Amino acid sequence: MSDVARTEEIAAVESPALVKPASRVRSAKPMIDRYKWYEVASIYLGIAVFLFFVLAPFIEGFLVSLKPLAQLFSTPYSFIPKNGSFDAYVNMWTSVPMLGMHIFNSFFISSVVTLIVIAVVVPAAYAFARFQFPASGLMLAGFLAVNMFSGAVLLIPLFRLMRGFGMLNTYWAMIVPGAAFLIPSSIFLLRTYMLRIPRELDEAAWVDGASRLYTLRRVILPLAMPGIVVVAIMTFIGAYAQQFIFALTFNSKTEYMPLPVGLFAFFGKQEVQWNELMAASFVGILPVMIVIVFLQRYLVAGLTAGAVKQ
Amino acid sequence: MTSSRSAVTFALLLLAPALIYILTIVAYPLVDTIILSFTNAALRPTYDFVGWANYQRIFTAGNFTEVIIRTLVWTFFSVSIKMIIGMCGAVLLNAAVPGQTVFRILTMPPWIVPMAIGIYMWAWMYNGNFGMISGMLQNFGLTNGPVAFLAYGHTAFWATIVTDVWIGVPMVTIYFLASMQSISRDLYEAAWTDGAGRFYRWRRITLPLMLPAIVTMSLLSLIATFNSFDIIYILTNGGPSGQTTTMIIDTYKTAMGSRKYGEGAARAVVICIFVSIFCLVYFRAVRKLSQGEVK
Numbered sequence: 001m002s003d004v005a006r007t008e009e010i011a012a013v014e015s016p017a018l019v020k021p022a023s024r025v026r027s028a029k030p031m032i033d034r035y036k037w038y039e040v041a042s043i044y045l046g047i048a049v050f051l052f053f054v055l056a057p058f059i060e061g062f063l064v065s066l067k068p069l070a071q072l073f074s075t076p077y078s079f080i081p082k083n084g085s086f087d088a089y090v091n092m093w094t095s096v097p098m099l100g101m102h103i104f105n106s107f108f109i110s111s112v113v114t115l116i117v118i119a120v121v122v123p124a125a126y127a128f129a130r131f132q133f134p135a136s137g138l139m140l141a142g143f144l145a146v147n148m149f150s151g152a153v154l155l156i157p158l159f160r161l162m163r164g165f166g167m168l169n170t171y172w173a174m175i176v177p178g179a180a181f182l183i184p185s186s187i188f189l190l191r192t193y194m195l196r197i198p199r200e201l202d203e204a205a206w207v208d209g210a211s212r213l214y215t216l217r218r219v220i221l222p223l224a225m226p227g228i229v230v231v232a233i234m235t236f237i238g239a240y241a242q243q244f245i246f247a248l249t250f251n252s253k254t255e256y257m258p259l260p261v262g263l264f265a266f267f268g269k270q271e272v273q274w275n276e277l278m279a280a281s282f283v284g285i286l287p288v289m290i291v292i293v294f295l296q297r298y299l300v301a302g303l304t305a306g307a308v309k310q
Numbered sequence: 311m312t313s314s315r316s317a318v319t320f321a322l323l324l325l326a327p328a329l330i331y332i333l334t335i336v337a338y339p340l341v342d343t344i345i346l347s348f349t350n351a352a353l354r355p356t357y358d359f360v361g362w363a364n365y366q367r368i369f370t371a372g373n374f375t376e377v378i379i380r381t382l383v384w385t386f387f388s389v390s391i392k393m394i395i396g397m398c399g400a401v402l403l404n405a406a407v408p409g410q411t412v413f414r415i416l417t418m419p420p421w422i423v424p425m426a427i428g429i430y431m432w433a434w435m436y437n438g439n440f441g442m443i444s445g446m447l448q449n450f451g452l453t454n455g456p457v458a459f460l461a462y463g464h465t466a467f468w469a470t471i472v473t474d475v476w477i478g479v480p481m482v483t484i485y486f487l488a489s490m491q492s493i494s495r496d497l498y499e500a501a502w503t504d505g506a507g508r509f510y511r512w513r514r515i516t517l518p519l520m521l522p523a524i525v526t527m528s529l530l531s532l533i534a535t536f537n538s539f540d541i542i543y544i545l546t547n548g549g550p551s552g553q554t555t556t557m558i559i560d561t562y563k564t565a566m567g568s569r570k571y572g573e574g575a576a577r578a579v580v581i582c583i584f585v586s587i588f589c590l591v592y593f594r595a596v597r598k599l600s601q602g603e604v605k
Binding site: 143 | 317318320321322323324325327328329331332334335336338339340342343346395398399402403405406407413414415416417418419420421422423424425426427428430431432433434435439440441442444445446448449476479480481484485488498499502533537539540544558561562565566571574575578581582585586588589592593
C-alpha cells in the first residue's frame with residue numbers, strides 16, 4: 001500500500017508534466033485577461049481621463065503656486081507657468097505668520113483624537129464582539145445611528161455645551177466633538193475584526209484562571225493589533241480630513257487653528273494671494289500624502305471592512 | 311462564561327466610556343436641539359417656550375420648502391454622479407493592465423487631504439477671469455468670454471455638485487473596486503468559456519453580485535452628501551442670492567449668523583427627520599441584503 005502511495009507521490013513531485021503547467025499558468029497572463037491593442041488603448045485613455053478629473057485641482061494648484069501673482073491675474077489663461085519660481089514658498093511664511101503652527105495643530109488635533117478614539121473604542125468593540133448583554137443589538141444600532149448625524153446639525157447645543165465646559169477657544173473644543181463622530185464607525189470596524197479572533201482563545205485563558213481584564217490585555221489586544229492599526233489610521237485620516245466646522249465655530253484663537261481654518265482666514269481676504277495659498281496648502285498636506293503612499297493598503301482594508309454588512 | 315452576571319457587568323464596564331462619551335456629546339445635544347426648537351432662544355441668556363411657533367414660521371414665511379427641494383435635488387444628482395463615476399473608475403482600475411497599484415494610490419488624494427484645502431483649489435479653478443476651467447474653455451474657443459461659475463445661480467449649483475462628486479469619488483471607487491475583486495474568478499472564466507463578451511460579463515455577473523455594495527454605498531453616500539457643509543460654505547456660502555443654500559447651510563446661517571438659536575434648532579430638527587428616514591431605509595436594506603446572503 002505504502003509503495004503505491006509513495007510512487008504516486010514521487011511521480012507527482014518529479015514529473016515535469018504535472019509541475020510545469022501550473023507554474024506556466026501562474027507566470028503567463030491567462031487568456032481571459034488578454035486585451036487587443038485597441039482595448040488596452042481605450043483602458044489607458046479611460047484611466048487618464050478619470051485620473052485627470054481626480055488630480056486636476058492638485059496639478060493646477062501646484063502650477064499656480066509657481067506662478068507670480070502678476071501672471072496669475074493676466075489673460076489669456078496659460079496652463080504652464082512662464083518664468084515660474086518658488087518665491088511663494090518663501091513668502092508664505094511671512095504672509096501667514098503662524099503657518100507652521102497651523103500645520104502642527106492639524107497633526108496635534110488629529111493625533112489626540114486618534115488616541116481618545118482608540119482608548120474608548122477598544123474596550124467597547126471587545127464588549128460587542130464577545131459578550132451577550134441586554135439590548136446589545138439595540139446599542140450597536142444606536143452607535144451606528146450616530147454616524148448619520150453630522151456635527152453641523154448639532155452645532156447650537158454643542159456650542160452651548162462647549163461653553164458650559166469652558167472649552168471654547170481651546171484645543172478641546174475641536175478634539176472632543178471631533179472624536180465623538182469618529183467613535184461609532186471605529187467600534188463597528190474593530191468589532192468586525194475581533195469577531196474573527198477564535199473564541200476558544202478567550203476560553204482557554206479563562207480555564208487557566210486568567211481574569212477577564214488579563215485576557216483582554218494579554219490575549220485579545222496582541223491579536224487585534226493589526227485591526228487596531230487600521231482603525232487608528234482611518235480615524236486619523238477622518239480627523240485630519242474633516243477638521244473644519246468645529247474649528248471654525250468653536251475656536252477663534254489663531255494659535256490653535258488647524259491648517260484648513262488657518263488658511264480660510266487667508267482665503268477670506270479681499271485680495272487672495274492665490275500662489276501663496278496654494279504653496280501653503282501643498283507644504284501643509286505633503287507629509288500626510290507621503291505617509292499615505294506607504295499606508296494605502298491599510299486604508300483599503302479599513303474602508304472595505306468598515307462598510308461590509310454584519 | 312459569557313452570559314453570567316459578572317460577564318454582563320464586565321461588558322457594561324467596557325462599554326461605559328464610549329457610551330458616556332456619545333451620550334454627552336451626541337445624544338444630549340440631539341435632545342437639546344429638540345427642546346430648543348420650541349423656544350425663542352437667542353443670544354440673551356434667558357428664553358421662553360413658544361410652542362410650535364418656530365415650525366409655523368419656517369414653513370409659512372420664507373422659502374424653506376424651496377430649500378428642502380433644492381437640497382434633495384442637489385443630493386440626488388451628487389450621489390448618482392458619484393456612483394456612476396465610481397463604477398467607471400472601479401471597472402477601469404480593475405482591468406489587468408500594468409500600473410494598477412499606482413493608479414489606485416493616485417485616486418486617493420481628494421479623500422485624504424483636508425476637505426477644505428481641496429475646496430480652496432476648486433475655488434481657484436472656478437474663478438471666472440483667471441481660473442483653469444474658464445481659461446481652458448476660452449483657449450479652446452468653447453466660450454466667448456470668461457465664465458464666472460460661482461457667480462450665477464445654476465452654474466454655482468452644478469459647480470458645488472462637481473466638487474462634492476470629486477471629494478466622494480475616491481471612496482466610492484476604492485470600495486467598488488474591492489467589492490469587484492472579491493467576486494469569484496471562476497464565474498468569469500465559466501462565462502468566458504461560453505463565449506460571453508466583456509460587457510455581457512459585467513452586466514450579468516459583476517452588476518448583480520455587486521448590488522449589495524452599490525446599495526450600501528449609495529445610502530451611506532446619500533447621508534454624507536445630505537449633511538455636506540464645507541463645500542457650499544467655502545465656495546458660495548449659499549449664494550448667489552440663496553441659489554445654493556441647502557438645509558445645512560440654511561440652519562448654520564440662521565443659528566450662527568443671525569444667532570436665532572430657537573429657529574435654527576427647528577430647522578435642524580427637520581434635517582434630523584430626513585436623516586432618520588434615510589437611516590431607517592439603510593438599516594432595512596442592510597438587513598434584507600444580509601438575509602439574501604444567507605440563502
